[in-house]
Amino acid sequence: MSFKKCKGKLMKKNSEISPCGVVVELLVSSPGGFDNIDDILVEFQPKLRASDDYTFLLRELGNRGDWVNAMRCFEFAINLEKRRNEKGKLASSMISTLGRLGKADLAKNVFDVAVSEGYGNTVYAYSALISAYAKSGCCDEAIGVFRSMKDSGLKPNLVTYNALIDACGKGGANYKRASEIFNDMLENGVLPDRITYNSLLAVCSGAGLWEVARSLFDEMVHRRIDQDIYTYNTLLDAACNGGHIDVAFEIMATMAAKSVFPNEVTYSTMIRGCAKSGKMDRALNLFNEMKLAGIKLDRVSYNTLLAIYANLGRFNEAFAVGKEMESIGIKKDVVTYNSLLDGFGKQGMYDKVKELFVEMKRGNLCPNLLTYSALISGFCKGGLYKEATEAYTEFKRQGLKADVVFYSNLIDALCKKGLVESCALLLDEMMRDGIQPNVVTYNSIINAFGQTETVDYAETQIESSNSLTYTDGKMVVKEDDQIIEVFKQLACGKSGNVKQDQRTRKDFRCVLGIFRKMHEMKIKPNVVTFSAILNACSRCNSFEEASLLLEELRLFDNQVYGVAYGLLMGHNEHTWSQALSLFDEVKRMDSSTASAFYNALTDMLWHFGQKRGAQLVVLEGKRREVWENTWTQSCIDLHLMSSGAARAMVHAWLLNIRSTVFEGHELPRLLSILTGWGKHSKVVGDGALKRAIEALLVSIGAPFQVAKCNIGRFVSTGAVVTAWLRESGTLEVLVLQDDRTLPRTRFDLLPNLQPLPL
DNA sequence: ATAGGGTTAG
Numbered sequence: 140m141s142f143k144k145c146k147g148k149l150m151k152k153n154s155e156i157s158p159c160g161v162v163v164e165l166l167v168s169s170p171g172g173f174d175n176i177d178d179i180l181v182e183f184q185p186k187l188r189a190s191d192d193y194t195f196l197l198r199e200l201g202n203r204g205d206w207v208n209a210m211r212c213f214e215f216a217i218n219l220e221k222r223r224n225e226k227g228k229l230a231s232s233m234i235s236t237l238g239r240l241g242k243a244d245l246a247k248n249v250f251d252v253a254v255s256e257g258y259g260n261t262v263y264a265y266s267a268l269i270s271a272y273a274k275s276g277c278c279d280e281a282i283g284v285f286r287s288m289k290d291s292g293l294k295p296n297l298v299t300y301n302a303l304i305d306a307c308g309k310g311g312a313n314y315k316r317a318s319e320i321f322n323d324m325l326e327n328g329v330l331p332d333r334i335t336y337n338s339l340l341a342v343c344s345g346a347g348l349w350e351v352a353r354s355l356f357d358e359m360v361h362r363r364i365d366q367d368i369y370t371y372n373t374l375l376d377a378a379c380n381g382g383h384i385d386v387a388f389e390i391m392a393t394m395a396a397k398s399v400f401p402n403e404v405t406y407s408t409m410i411r412g413c414a415k416s417g418k419m420d421r422a423l424n425l426f427n428e429m430k431l432a433g434i435k436l437d438r439v440s441y442n443t444l445l446a447i448y449a450n451l452g453r454f455n456e457a458f459a460v461g462k463e464m465e466s467i468g469i470k471k472d473v474v475t476y477n478s479l480l481d482g483f484g485k486q487g488m489y490d491k492v493k494e495l496f497v498e499m500k501r502g503n504l505c506p507n508l509l510t511y512s513a514l515i516s517g518f519c520k521g522g523l524y525k526e527a528t529e530a531y532t533e534f535k536r537q538g539l540k541a542d543v544v545f546y547s548n549l550i551d552a553l554c555k556k557g558l559v560e561s562c563a564l565l566l567d568e569m570m571r572d573g574i575q576p577n578v579v580t581y582n583s584i585i586n587a588f589g590q591t592e593t594v595d596y597a598e599t600q601i602e603s604s605n606s607l608t609y610t611d612g613k614m615v616v617k618e619d620d621q622i623i624e625v626f627k628q629l630a631c632g633k634s635g636n637v638k639q640d641q642r643t644r645k646d647f648r649c650v651l652g653i654f655r656k657m658h659e660m661k662i663k664p665n666v667v668t669f670s671a672i673l674n675a676c677s678r679c680n681s682f683e684e685a686s687l688l689l690e691e692l693r694l695f696d697n698q699v700y701g702v703a704y705g706l707l708m709g710h711n712e713h714t715w716s717q718a719l720s721l722f723d724e725v726k727r728m729d730s731s732t733a734s735a736f737y738n739a740l741t742d743m744l745w746h747f748g749q750k751r752g753a754q755l756v757v758l759e760g761k762r763r764e765v766w767e768n769t770w771t772q773s774c775i776d777l778h779l780m781s782s783g784a785a786r787a788m789v790h791a792w793l794l795n796i797r798s799t800v801f802e803g804h805e806l807p808r809l810l811s812i813l814t815g816w817g818k819h820s821k822v823v824g825d826g827a828l829k830r831a832i833e834a835l836l837v838s839i840g841a842p843f844q845v846a847k848c849n850i851g852r853f854v855s856t857g858a859v860v861t862a863w864l865r866e867s868g869t870l871e872v873l874v875l876q877d878d879r880t881l882p883r884t885r886f887d888l889l890p891n892l893q894p895l896p897l
Numbered sequence: 898a899t900a901g902g903g904t905t906a907g
Contacts, residue, residue, distance in 0.1 A: 582906035735907035
């Protein structure tokens with residue numbers, strides 16, 4: 140009999156346990172694997188005849204993650220089997236088992252041997268290898284296999300195409316490639332099915348192509364291809380990734396009517412979507428909903444929830460989730476610890492970070508790239524360069540290799556400390572290491588300009604003597620490792636010995652060098668790049684410096700430049716209509732990207748005295764709901780705004796309630812201005828925004844006071860504010876003016892103007 | 898052959 144038919148159940152036949160049952164029982168009773176699988180195989184060899192039996196065994200071993208014994212079993216069976224196509228079946232099965240376990244290299248070895256021995260040249264073997272590469276995110280390799288398959292005269296089938304499209308979605312999704320494969324498939328008369336579309340949807344989700352995903356979904360309906368839970372979950376993921384959380388909720392609500400019921404994957408996708416767009420209450424509501432619907436939380440759901448709390452710094456709740464998870468028998472894993480390490484690191488609780496790292500290792504969990512990345516960038520943020528060096532050295536010792544995210548994260552951490560020069564060094568190092576920086580890497584550095592945090596260098600120096608001894612005495616430091624060099628220098632406080640203005644000038648040159656590199660490397664800038672440039676402008680002390688940056692903006696994107704420059708010089712109708720179409724584009728981004736752009740643009744305008752222009756931008760942002768519920772008659776919420784945007788907004792709000800007063804209406808009894816706790820300040824709890832607003836209120840004589848119970852809130856009564864608004868001088872201080880104005884005609888020439896003439 | 902979790906810029 141064949142194993143295939145008993146599907147892992149113990150079966151008795153003629154009061155004797157079948158071969159299937161025996162081996163399955165052996166598998167079950169040796170969860171740690173076998174030392175003597177060869178003996179068992181020899182013993183059972185007479186009973187295991189068909190290659191189907193061995194295939195079943197391979198799959199069972201694969202399900203247990205035991206690829207070592209699976210390989211032995213495969214070798215054993217392949218030597219026994221004489222028929223070529225049976226050998227071929229075994230090979231395909233082995234390749235797919237290895238592929239599922241992420242062992243693409245081993246799969247390739249098996250494949251190569253099978254081909255050279257003359258039994259591997261089958262569609263199944265090729266498809267299995269493509270799928271193995273897909274799982275490991277090796278799209279190029281998968282396509283290479285596909286080509287050689289065609290070259291050797293084999294015809295790809297539906298499974299081959301589906302696996303190949305799947306490969307395009309992993310490791311930097313590439314929709315262009317996927318659609319080329321899709322077309323190739325159609326041309327070769329292979330009809331796409333549900334899985335083809337599901338895989339295409341996954342590519343869209345990974346590539347951030349929400350509109351395309353939606354039209355593919357419609358196409359599916361049109362072609363009468365059923366949608367299953369994979370389809371919906373992938374579609375929801377695409378919507379969430381595109382920042383369309385409301386649309387995602389709408390789609391989720393339609394699922395039940397199609398008899399596709401949300402499962403734990405649906406919920407964790409949605410929860411992550413909510414969390415990503417800052418809607419924590421909705422995220423937590425979904426967890427309750429999930430429990431009410433009787434859907435059990437699994438490992439991923441728990442880790443998702445825990446990560447949300449850890450990221451918010453709500454550690455008691457994070458630990459409670461961890462406890463609950465362990466109480467139902469799911470042990471904390473590397474993902475759990477990475478979230479915790481990252482959360483504590485972000486809050487500057489480094490003792491806790493160290494403690495957790497020890498605990499993690501005690502639990503026999505193996506730290507990975509992300510673990511070390513969280514540790515190292517966390518320590519850097521706190522100026523703990525000795526610890527950062529230690530963690531980095533250990534990381535190297537484990538044989539782990541840095542990637543672009545690792546470097547970007549580290550560069551960002553150093554940039555936030557104002558160490559722009561060190562970052563430029565690391566940028567060179569990563570390129571020498573064969574890692575290509577991406578737009579995120581560059582944006583971090585641009586954004587760093589002028590953000591020089593005040594670092595106490597004296598203190599750093601004292602500490603450095605210890606760390607140097609430590610570094611020299613105890614560690615094996617590779618001479619040419621730039622990261623260690625940078626940490627060493629930082630620990631010595633070398634970069635802090637230059638004077639502030641000298642350093643700013645150096646930083647400025649570094650940033651200009653970054654732009655040059657971006658052009659050389661053909662890195663496409665994005666909205667964040669534009670926001671970063673505008674923010675850098677706001678930190679320039681002179682118009683001349685800012686004009687150099689704006690020139691870079693012009694080279695990147697003439698439209699954004701036209702708007703920024705036009706508003707800076709005193710806008711007119713032409714600039715404004717350009718601005719409106721730019722705002723239309725920005726509105727398509729997710730909400731935090733959009734608000735960051737408005738914040739940056741307004742800050743820049745305010746900084747250079749174009750206050751009326753700043754206010755126009757802010758009011759347009761309000762109209763388009765860039766910031767959530769900005770104002771009512773009684774309350775204005777500024778906590779998502781930059782200081783320039785917030786100040787422009789306060790003027791607009793006061794003017795608004797002033798007209799209420801002059802129309803003869805009464806103001807609410809209590810008026811509040813919320814500044815939050817300084818979301819835009821670098822130090823938690825340091826209310827840069829609050830201070831800016833306080834200064835503004837004082838300067839215009841607005842009668843507001845800090846609330847007793849909330850230091851982030853200014854309050855006043857309707858009566859007091861009414862009296863002040865009625866004073867003769869009030870209107871004048873409220874109405875904003877631009878320092879520069881341009882004639883309101885002939886402005887179609889504007890975009891062709893040269894950079895700021897000053 | 899298909900779905901969700903931990904990392905980067907604002």
